[in-house]
Amino acid sequence: MSDKLTKIKDFFQDKTLLFVEDDISVCNEAETLFSNIFNKTIIAKDGIEGLKYFREDTPNVIISDIAMPKLNGLDMIEKIRDRDRKIPIILTTAYDDKPTLKKALNLNITAYIEKPFE
Numbered sequence: 196m197s198d199k200l201t202k203i204k205d206f207f208q209d210k211t212l213l214f215v216e217d218d219i220s221v222c223n224e225a226e227t228l229f230s231n232i233f234n235k236t237i238i239a240k241d242g243i244e245g246l247k248y249f250r251e252d253t254p255n256v257i258i259s260d261i262a263m264p265k266l267n268g269l270d271m272i273e274k275i276r277d278r279d280r281k282i283p284i285i286l287t288t289a290y291d292d293k294p295t296l297k298k299a300l301n302l303n304i305t306a307y308i309e310k311p312f313e
Contacts, residue, residue: 216259241264262288286307
């Protein structure tokens with residue numbers, strides 16, 4: 196294991212990740228990857244479930260897709276920001292339209308990653 200990966204694992208070993216994504220195959224891959232880094236990885240399949248787990252489990256980091264059924268990622272984040280302005284949130288998106296990115300920035304996201312992932 197590289198020194199950089201060891202430092203990342205050490206930092207996140209006692210943290211909880213909430214991963215919100217409606218694509219089951221992406222969720223399975225994420226769970227495999229992140230379970231090796233975070234103490235606990237919670238998978239939610241849409242924004243409603245993500246909001247529920249946020250309220251119940253108080254994660255330390257959130258990674259969320261934007262386009263999801265029931266409640267999209269931006270609307271979920273808006274509700275989360277009403278309760279917590281500081282939790283790190285990373286958005287994953289296949290979209291790069293300016294209004295969506297502007298709204299995301301106004302919600303104080305930490306970063307965004309374009310899909311498909313490399």
